[in-house]
Amino acid sequence: MMRWIDLLHRWTGGIIGLVLGLLGLTGAILAFKTWWLAYLPGAGDAQRQDIAALAAQIDAAMAAPGGPPQSILFPTHDFGLARLTRGEGAGAYADQSGRIVAEWGSKWDRVELWLFDFHHHLFFGDAGETVAGIAALVGLLFVITGAILWWRLRKTFKLRLIPKRMSRPAIVTHHRDLGVVFAPLLFLSMATGTLMVLKPITTAIFAPGQDSDGLSAPFEAPKVEGGPLAAKLDWAAMFAAARTQYPGAEIRLVALPRKPGGLILVRLRQPPEWLPNGRTLVWFRPENGTLVDSRNVQAMPTGIRAYNALYPLHAGKIGGILWKLVIASTGLVLAMLGSFAVWTFWFKRPKSRARLARESRPAVAAE
Known part of the structure; x- marks a missing residue:
């Protein structure tokens, strides 16, 4: 059983880890969007x-x-x-006097706009949003299976922000130990991301027994x-x-x-x-x-109000600077775990026994 969990965790991580890593990185940057837009005239004015x-x-x-x-x-x-x-x-x-301080003709003219579009839609509109939601759902499975796999080796736990060295064993150990420390926050981030996008799941949880527009119908014009x-x-x-x-x-x-x-x-x-x-x-x-x-x-109803809390939790819009730091650090950890998972899977994979046997076999002398 553990072998199959390990295979599932490694293969899905190798395939979808880069998407999750990029979503984590862009999310961490967007959490502090108002800070790096402070250069705009009037951005610091009191509301x-x-x-x-x-x-x-x-x-x-x-x-x-x-x-x-x-x-x-x-x-x-x-x-x-x-x-x-x-x-x-x-x-x-x-600004609040009505003076235009910046204009753009498309989202590609503003970094914050195309970063937001990538994080929410992967540049592919509704289809990309669905893919991002599925990736977040897979990320939930990573958190669960990763915690299960960590439990066997919990006595070797060592907390490091970066791998001790850039070898595969060191990266795998770092991935496992750092991942379990951030598991609750990663779970929250993935869960809120999934629920904001995959409406059938969201409706089943927050508006059980209603059709797919059960959460949006009360807000119709x-x-x-x-x-x-x-x-x-x-x-x-x-x-x-x-x-x-x-x-x-x-x-x-x-x-x-x-x-x-x-x-x-x-x-x-x-x-x-x-x-x-x-x-x-x-x-x-x-x-x-x-x-x-x-x-x-x-x-x-309570379900609708609970659903409205997903985005503020996911984007760091509550709790002040402390929660922003928590959300941003979770995004950076996800970016690190995802990118290292892809790298070790595709470029640092251990050699199979058959390949090791072939490489160790002495060459046959030419006749």
Whole structure:
């Protein structure tokens, strides 16, 4: 039995280890994205959430060159710039006075955008997202089988951040011992990554007995047809109406209609919510700004609220700097374990007995 577990662990690691290693590395880098974007003008400005400031920001975004954006994501407590999203991957960062400080025409123009796309979609859209989710599921099996294999050799345990030497035995020992130390965190990272992507598994856990859209159905837009987007809306009045519905909520995002008949969506984050951009939703008519409907995530079933905690746990969005360091270190460990697993499997594999016998056989003298 242990032999088959060992074969399964080594072969799957040799095949998929590089994908997991790259996902771990990009995740570790993205955990501190706001830190390495601090060079942008206005990135360090204090967040403003007063209604007048928010209304001024969106008025400036609507009047910016290039036309109204598809959405505007407002600044956070640790990143003082708003992000404007436009079609086909284009967008911009704007400070809280509305001044554009950086623009891009596609995701390839910004490192943080293509890193995010790789980490979530492997550059292949929904198909890549599914592959990444399956890789995370396989990673869960690595953690479990690795812990089982470690138990036999637990008396030889030695904690090292890097291998003692770059030989196969030293790398395998390092892989086994460092892996078991980080096993709980690796398990958490893989589990949250899997559950965010593989919806059938997620629905079975968080919304048992419901169909595949059981977790998204409560957030669907109301079946109300909106009119054409007005040239000038009273955003302050709209934000005030949203705050009346949810006092103390942080206004995080405004999304404009993508197609005729759509509504304006305002996304809020209530104090108990872990999601950085919240999941409390309010819809307005685009022709006059009249409030249409809202969704209070705090009044939804426990399973939905638990599901919303997956991303903050996975991305280090809670717990301050300490949890960011934990998530980043877990990603770096995964990158190390995955890359070394691939290297030792494909380039440092031990010679088979048949090959050793052939190489040790004396050469036959030519007649």
